[in-house]
Amino acid sequence: MKQSVKDIQQKLGLSDEDVAKPLPKPTQWSEPFWEAAREHRLVLRRCDVCGTYQHPPYPSCEVCYGEEFSWVEAAGRATLFAYTVNHSSVPYPFLADLPYVTAIVELTEGVRMISNIVECDHDALRNGMELEVVFADVSEEWTLPQWKPVSE
Amino acid sequence: MSKGEFAVIGTGEVPCGRYPERSEFEIAYQVAKLAIQDAGIDKDEIGAVVGAAHIMGGDYNTEMFFGRLPEAIGARNCKITACTISGGASSFSIRKTVEGILASGETDTVLVIHAQRFSQFTPNELVTFFATAGADQEWDVPYGMTYNALAAMVTEAYLAATQTTIEQVAAACVTLRKWAMLQPNAMFNSKELSVEEVLGSRMVAYPLTSLMCNVLADGGSAYVMTTAEKARRVCPKPVYVLSDASVYSHRSITSAKVKDFSEIMPFGPLANRAYERAGVGPEDMDIFEIYGSYPSIILMILDHLGITEPGTAGKLVASGKCDPGGPYPITTNGEAMGMGHTGTGVGFGVFVESVRQLQGKAGRAQVEGARFLIENCGGGAFMDCHFTVLGNEVPA
Numbered sequence: 141m142k143q144s145v146k147d148i149q150q151k152l153g154l155s156d157e158d159v160a161k162p163l164p165k166p167t168q169w170s171e172p173f174w175e176a177a178r179e180h181r182l183v184l185r186r187c188d189v190c191g192t193y194q195h196p197p198y199p200s201c202e203v204c205y206g207e208e209f210s211w212v213e214a215a216g217r218a219t220l221f222a223y224t225v226n227h228s229s230v231p232y233p234f235l236a237d238l239p240y241v242t243a244i245v246e247l248t249e250g251v252r253m254i255s256n257i258v259e260c261d262h263d264a265l266r267n268g269m270e271l272e273v274v275f276a277d278v279s280e281e282w283t284l285p286q287w288k289p290v291s292e
Numbered sequence: 293m294s295k296g297e298f299a300v301i302g303t304g305e306v307p308c309g310r311y312p313e314r315s316e317f318e319i320a321y322q323v324a325k326l327a328i329q330d331a332g333i334d335k336d337e338i339g340a341v342v343g344a345a346h347i348m349g350g351d352y353n354t355e356m357f358f359g360r361l362p363e364a365i366g367a368r369n370c371k372i373t374a375c376t377i378s379g380g381a382s383s384f385s386i387r388k389t390v391e392g393i394l395a396s397g398e399t400d401t402v403l404v405i406h407a408q409r410f411s412q413f414t415p416n417e418l419v420t421f422f423a424t425a426g427a428d429q430e431w432d433v434p435y436g437m438t439y440n441a442l443a444a445m446v447t448e449a450y451l452a453a454t455q456t457t458i459e460q461v462a463a464a465c466v467t468l469r470k471w472a473m474l475q476p477n478a479m480f481n482s483k484e485l486s487v488e489e490v491l492g493s494r495m496v497a498y499p500l501t502s503l504m505c506n507v508l509a510d511g512g513s514a515y516v517m518t519t520a521e522k523a524r525r526v527c528p529k530p531v532y533v534l535s536d537a538s539v540y541s542h543r544s545i546t547s548a549k550v551k552d553f554s555e556i557m558p559f560g561p562l563a564n565r566a567y568e569r570a571g572v573g574p575e576d577m578d579i580f581e582i583y584g585s586y587p588s589i590i591l592m593i594l595d596h597l598g599i600t601e602p603g604t605a606g607k608l609v610a611s612g613k614c615d616p617g618g619p620y621p622i623t624t625n626g627e628a629m630g631m632g633h634t635g636t637g638v639g640f641g642v643f644v645e646s647v648r649q650l651q652g653k654a655g656r657a658q659v660e661g662a663r664f665l666i667e668n669c670g671g672g673a674f675m676d677c678h679f680t681v682l683g684n685e686v687p688a
Binding site: 158162163164167168170179186195196221222223224225226227228229230231232234235237238242243244251252253254255256262267270278284286 | 429436448
């Protein structure tokens with residue numbers, strides 16, 4: 141049974157700040173990822189020299205050390221690589237979300253990401269299952285790509 | 293480093309657990325004195341004092357950077373002081389620092405210190421710190437990642453990729469507790485566990501229950517390391533560093549270079565490299581002092597040490613063969629599950645226990661006649677692994 145943020149605040153005597161969700165802290169070389177997410181698009185950075193997709197991105201390509209990149213639209217499809225269902229012992233801002241799924245997803249482009257699996261029966265989670273991207277607007281400025289099972 | 297060039301000649305350790313009144317400085321001075329006394333040397337022989345950083349910072353680190361420890365312990369002939377940290381791998385990176393100092397010839401005696409006091413922080417400060425310490429602020433933390441969630445994901449995928457069961461993971465907790473019961477300084481040494489109890493405890497992050505997760509603890513340990521030449525002169529039973537082998541894999545677990553989590557990195561070739569460099573094999577090992585930080589990771593590493601087929605360590609542990617008195621003793625201080633999680637100190641605890649075993653000073657946990665053992669540590673989001681082979685003799 142999920143508890144509301146207000147219930148949790150009251151019960152534990154927490155301020156709004158205590159339960160504020162941590163938002164991504166982007167770097168100058170990852171900003172395009174979050175800008176696209178805001179528009180509900182999933183993009184990945186590909187090296188113009190050797191073609192490697194790199195996530196998370198860094199200033200240089202991890203393979204060829206090149207510095208020329210393109211941000212390309214991802215297919216928005218992935219498979220489940222590993223997951224857990226969180227039941228307790230999470231930071232205050234996530235208490236109201238319990239139980240929630242954190243997972244490693246492997247995109248068709250080959251890179252992996254940490255994310256949440258949503259709109260899913262937790263008992264139906266299986267490694268290798270097909271996933272598609274969805275977008276959660278968590279604040280005015282921030283949107284998190286998340287994943288849900290592919291609907292048949 | 294050539295085989296057996298350096299040796300540990302004494303160790304010190306304080307009880308681990310919740311000791312809010314005991315400052316980290318007090319711990320540091322205490323373990324330093326214990327190690328110096330155990331080594332049977334004079335404090336004025338110490339030429340370098342090297343410490344591990346206190347996790348979550350504080351005055352202790354600042355004071356260490358500015359040279360408090362040598363002065364406080366009266367190491368009047370100290371020439372070099374340093375603080376080395378690489379998370380859970382600190383016990384290894386600090387030892388390599390020490391080996392470098394010894395190899396320079398500037399001194400032949402180095403004191404290594406670890407001290408940690410988590411009880412000064414609130415539960416949410418600790419949860420939040422460990423949520424962000426193992427996870428990336430940009431890519432992981434906004435999704436509600438925690439260290440337990442990280443270990444849970446790896447465990448879930450390890451179980452799925454091998455024939456290991458969650459009951460076997462629970463059995464590893466039971467084995468570690470049995471070892472901890474023999475340790476006077478362990479946080480959890482008063483009561484045996486059962487598989488049912490472990491499985492029935494509160495669910496934290498599926499499939500990990502609370503008794504499969506670590507409890508943060510205050511604690512500390514220290515040791516004295518010297519050249520082999522000096523060790524033979526001053527110590528009746530030195531413990532020689534015979535070899536080591538290292539790999540760094542990733543920062544974020546999403547960058548692990550494996551096709552599934554039957555392992556996080558190639559442990560087998562790495563352990564073999566350590567065995568080969570030492571001139572010994574798995575059959576020569578009397579103990580497997582594995583630091584996994586979670587019981588499932590211990591199984592994953594044990595899978596690749598040459599005593600069981602990959603994917604079958606769970607079965608081996610559940611058979612009781614890794615318990616006290618069994619043929620394949622593992623992690624004889626009970627690791628973080630037994631000592632409590634003392635930050636960078638978990639690896640130090642395993643290393644210090646390794647030395648005690650080979651010096652014949654392990655008390656009730658003593659594995660009779662132990663001559664050689666393999667030890668490991670690693671840090672971050674399972675970012676690296678370092679195997680070390682230790683022995684109380686140097687094989688030809």
